[in-house]
Amino acid sequence: xxxxxxxxxxxxxxxxxxxxxxxxxxxxxxxxxxxxxxxxxxxxxxxxxxxxxxxxxxxxxxxxxxxxxxxxxxxxxxxxxxxxxxxxxxxxxxxxxxxxxxxxxxxxxxxxxxxxxxxxxxxxxxxxxxxxxxxxxxxxxxxxxxxxxxxxxxxxxxxxxxxxxxxxxxxxxxxxxxxxxxxxxxxxxxxxxxxxxxxxxxxxxxxxxxxxxxxxxxxxxxxxxxxxxxxxxxxxxxxxxxxxxxxxxxxxxxxxxxxxxxxxxxxxxxxxxxxxxxxxxxxxxxxxxxxxxxxxxxxxxxxxxxxxxxxxxxxxxxxxxxxxxxxxxxxxxxxxxxxxxxxxxxxxxxxxxxxxxxxxxxxxxxxxxxxxxxxxxxxxxxxxxxxxxxxxxxxxxxxxxxxxxxxxxxxxxxxxxxxxxxxxxxxxxxxxxxxxxxxxxxxxxxxxxxxxxxxxxxxxxxxxxxxxxxxxxxxxxxxxxxxxxxxxxxxxxxxxxxxxxxxxxxxxxxxxxxxxxxxxxxxxxxxxxxxxxxxxxxxxxxxxxxxxxxxxxxxxxxxxxxxxxxxxxxxxxxxxxxxxxxxxxxxxxx
Numbered sequence: 001x002x003x004x005x006x007x008x009x010x011x012x013x014x015x016x017x018x019x020x021x022x023x024x025x026x027x028x029x030x031x032x033x034x035x036x037x038x039x040x041x042x043x044x045x046x047x048x049x050x051x052x053x054x055x056x057x058x059x060x061x062x063x064x065x066x067x068x069x070x071x072x073x074x075x076x077x078x079x080x081x082x083x084x085x086x087x088x089x090x091x092x093x094x095x096x097x098x099x100x101x102x103x104x105x106x107x108x109x110x111x112x113x114x115x116x117x118x119x120x121x122x123x124x125x126x127x128x129x130x131x132x133x134x135x136x137x138x139x140x141x142x143x144x145x146x147x148x149x150x151x152x153x154x155x156x157x158x159x160x161x162x163x164x165x166x167x168x169x170x171x172x173x174x175x176x177x178x179x180x181x182x183x184x185x186x187x188x189x190x191x192x193x194x195x196x197x198x199x200x201x202x203x204x205x206x207x208x209x210x211x212x213x214x215x216x217x218x219x220x221x222x223x224x225x226x227x228x229x230x231x232x233x234x235x236x237x238x239x240x241x242x243x244x245x246x247x248x249x250x251x252x253x254x255x256x257x258x259x260x261x262x263x264x265x266x267x268x269x270x271x272x273x274x275x276x277x278x279x280x281x282x283x284x285x286x287x288x289x290x291x292x293x294x295x296x297x298x299x300x301x302x303x304x305x306x307x308x309x310x311x312x313x314x315x316x317x318x319x320x321x322x323x324x325x326x327x328x329x330x331x332x333x334x335x336x337x338x339x340x341x342x343x344x345x346x347x348x349x350x351x352x353x354x355x356x357x358x359x360x361x362x363x364x365x366x367x368x369x370x371x372x373x374x375x376x377x378x379x380x381x382x383x384x385x386x387x388x389x390x391x392x393x394x395x396x397x398x399x400x401x402x403x404x405x406x407x408x409x410x411x412x413x414x415x416x417x418x419x420x421x422x423x424x425x426x427x428x429x430x431x432x433x434x435x436x437x438x439x440x441x442x443x444x445x446x447x448x449x450x451x452x453x454x455x456x457x458x459x460x461x462x463x464x465x466x467x468x469x470x471x472x473x474x475x476x477x478x479x480x481x482x483x484x485x486x487x488x489x490x491x492x493x494x495x496x497x498x499x500x501x502x503x504x505x506x507x508x509x510x511x512x513x514x515x516x517x518x519x520x521x522x523x524x525x526x527x528x529x530x531x532x533x534x535x536x537x538x539x540x541x542x543x544x545x546x547x548x549x550x551x552x553x554x555x556x557x558x559x560x561x562x563x564x565x566x567x568x569x570x571x572x573x574x575x576x577x578x579x580x581x582x583x584x585x586x587x588x589x590x
Contacts, residue, residue: 005074005515006031009042009088012075016068017046020061024050033516040079040087041095041512047084058084095508096499098515102570103495110517110577114525115155121360122148124371125283126163129275130174131199133282136373138426139405139451142442142583144371145288146530147400149581154525159365161292163356166272167300168349172253173197174275175268179256181206182217183224190221191231193252195245205274209267217267219259228252282427286435287583299355305347308355308390309340317389327354332385335378354386361392369528374401374448400528405442405451433458439583440467443530461590466538470575471587473541473548477572478588480553484565487554497566498559506547507567513543517574530582537578544571 010029018025027049031042047062054061062084069078074094079087102109124144127137144160152158165171177197180190185206192198209217228251232241257264283289299305309325312318317328323343327350330337340351360368372379380399387394406413407424430438437458444466445451463469485491502508516536524532553568555561576586 005090005094006042006519008072008074009044012069012072013044013046013065013086015070016065017050019068020064021050021054024053033519034087037509037512039081040077040089042088042090043081044086044088045084047080047086051084062086092503092508093500095511095515096502098511099497099499099567099570100495102514102573103566106573107577107580109573110521111153111155112518112522112525113155114522115151115157117155117157118366119159119364120151120156120367120369121159121161121363121365122151122369122371123161123163123360124148125288126165127279128165128170129272129279130170130197131275132201133279133426135407135424135426135429135453136404138286138429138438139442139447140371140373140402141283141286141288141426142439143400143402143447143530145286146439146443146533146582147369147371147528149583150521150525150530150533153577153581154521156367156525159292160290161294162290163294163296164276165296166276167297167352169250169253171268171272173249174202174271175264176249176253176256177202178205178209178271179217179260179267180224180252182209183219183221185210186215186218188218188221188224190225193231193245193249194234195249201275201278205271208274209270217260217263223259224252224255226255228255282425286426286430287439294356294359296352296356299352299359300347304359305352305355308358309347309351312340312354312386312389315389315391327382327386327389329382329385332381332388334381334385338382350382353383354390357383357387357397358390358392361387361396366396368397370397370399371447372399372401374403377401398528400447402447403450405453407453407455409455429453436471436584437465437467440534443582444534446529446531466534467584468590469545470537470541470579471585472590473544474572474575474579474586475588475590476548477544477568477575480568481565481572483554484561489562489565491569494562494566494569497562499563499566501557501560501563502567504547504551506543506550507564510543510547510567510571513540514570514574517578533578533581537575537582540571540574540578544568 010031013029017027027046029044029046031044034040034043047065048058051058051061059080062080066078066080066086074090076089076091079089081087122144125137125141127133133141148158148160174197180192180196181203183190229244229248231248232244260267309318312327313325317331318325318340319328324339325341326337327340328337338350339348340354341347384394384397387397407429433455441453441458442451457465461468481491502511520532520536524530551564553561553564555564579586
C-alpha cells in the first residue's frame with residue numbers, strides 16, 4: 001500500500017507537470033518523507049527542480065503545480081512550504097490501510113522486487129582458519145549475514161560465500177605449531193617460536209594427534225632445529241629481530257616438511273580440518289550460513305592461478321624484475337606495483353586473490369560484494385586494477401569495509417591477537433551476552449564506523465538496551481493478543497476490523513511508521529546498510545510503547561478493541577520481519 005501511495009502521488013505530480021511544463025515532463029519525481037509530522041506525509045521539490053527553466057520563482061511554480069493536481073481519494077490536503085516544497089497530507093483511511101496490507105502479506109510484508117532477481121555474491125568473514133573466530137570476526141559475520149538477508153528480502157538472488165585460505169604460509173605456521181606441541185607431548189622439547197600460534201586450541205589439536213597416532217609423527221628435537229637461525233632475545237622488538245624470528249619460523253617449517261615427508265600433509269590437513277570445523281560450528285550457532293565454502297587451494301589445483309597470471313602477462317600487464325613477476329598495478333591507480341610470483345616460483349596471496357575474483361566473474365554474478373576489514377582499504381585499488389587488466393567490468397565489484405569491533409569489559413579493552421592466544425572468542429562473547437545482543441549490537445552502527453561493544457549495556461534489561469526494547473515491544477503485543485484470543489478473539493478475523501475507529505494522533509503516527517517499512521528496506525539494500533533496519537525497528541518500538549502507555553488496548557468497545565488489536569498485530573509482524581533480517585529472535589514473553 002505504501003508504495004502504491006507513493007506511486008499514486010508521483011502520478012499526480014506527473015500529470016500536473018505535463019500540464020504546467022510539458023517540456024520538462026521527463027523530470028524525475030522525487031518524494032521524501034518530512035521529518036516533522038506537521039509537514040505532511042510526503043514532500044516534493046519538483047517546483048525547485050524546474051523553476052529556473054521556467055524563469056519563475058519556485059513558489060509560483062509550486063502554486064501552478066498544485067492547481068493542476070488531479071483529484072485524489074487518498075490526499076487530504078496539499079501545502080506549499082519554504083522556498084517551494086509541495087507537502088502532501090494523506091487521509092486517515094489512506095494511512096490506516098497499511099494495517100490490512102501487513103496482516104495480509106504476513107512474513108512477506110516489506111518484501112521488494114527492487115533487486116530484480118539479479119545474481120549477487122556476498123563474500124564475508126573469510127578468516128584464515130588458524131584459530132577460533134574472535135569478536136572482531138563477529139562483526140563481519142553479523143554484517144554480512146544481515147546484508148545478505150536484506151538483499152534477498154529486497155529481491156536479489158543472493159549467494160553467501162566464505163573464502164577458505166587453506167593454502168599458503170599461515171596454514172603452514174598452524175600445522176607447525178600443532179606439530180611442535182605434539183612433540184612436546186612426547187618429551188621432544190625445543191623453544192616454541194613466539195610468532196607461532198600460541199592458543200590452547202593448538203595444544204588440543206596436538207593431543208588429538210597423539211591419541212589417534214601415538215608416536216607416529218615424532219622426530220628428534222635436534223633434527224627439527226638443525227640449521228635454523230637462532231632466535232633473538234625475547235625483549236627485542238626491532239625490525240631486524242622480527243625478521244630473524246620469521247626466518248627461524250620458515251626454517252622450522254622447511255625442516256618439518258623434509259622430516260615428515262608425505263606425513264606433513266596429514267599434519268597440515270588435521271589442523272585445517274579441525275579449525276575449519278570449529279569455524280563452521282561457531283557461525284552456524286551464530287545464525288550465519290553460507291551456500292559456498294570456496295577453497296583457495298582449488299585455485300592452484302585447477303591451474304587457475306597460473307592461467308590468470310599468464311593471461312595478464314600476454315596482455316602486457318606483467319613484467320620481470322629481480323627474478324620475480326610484477327603486476328603493473330600503478331597503471332590502474334595503485335600506489336606501487338605488486339609481486340604476483342616470487343623469484344622462487346611461488347605465487348603470492350595477491351595472485352590467488354586475482355584468480356579468485358576471475359572465478360567469481362566467470363560464475364556470472366551481476367554484482368560481487370566483498371566484505372573486508374577496514375585495514376584492507378589499500379587492497380581495493382590493486383584488486384580493481386587486476387580486474388581491469390583482465391578486461392572485466394570492475395564496476396560489478398563493491399567492497400564494503402567493516403571497522404574493527406572493540407570489546408569493553410569493566411572499562412578495559414580486550415586484546416584479540418590470534419597468534420598470541422590472548423583473544424576473546426566470538427563463542428565466548430555469545431555465551432556471555434547471547435546471540436541476539438551480538439547480532440543486533442554488531443549492526444547498530446554503519447559498518448565503516450568504529451564500534452565499541454558495551455557488554456554491560458548488551459546484557460541489561462532496560463529501555464537503554466535497544467534489542468531488549470524492541471523485543472519487549474514484541475512480547476507486549478503477544479501478551480495483548482493472547483488475552484484478546486482467550487476472550488474469544490480470532491486472529492483470522494482481524495483483517496475485517498473497522499480501522500476507521502483508529503483516529504488518535506499516536507495511532508495514525510504508528511500506522512505511518514509501518515508504511516515506511518518497504519521504503520526502508522529498499523533504501524537500506526541500495527546503500528548496503530542493514531543498520532538502517534535496526535534504527536527503524538527502534539523507532540517503531542518507540543512509537544508502539546508510546547501508544548501502549550497512553551491507551552488501553554482491550555477496551556469494552558468491541559469494534560475499537562479489534563481495531564487496536566489489529567494495529568498491534570501489524571506492528572508485531574513488522575518487528576518480526578525486520579528482526580529476521582538482522583538474525584535476532586522475537587520472544588513471545590519476557
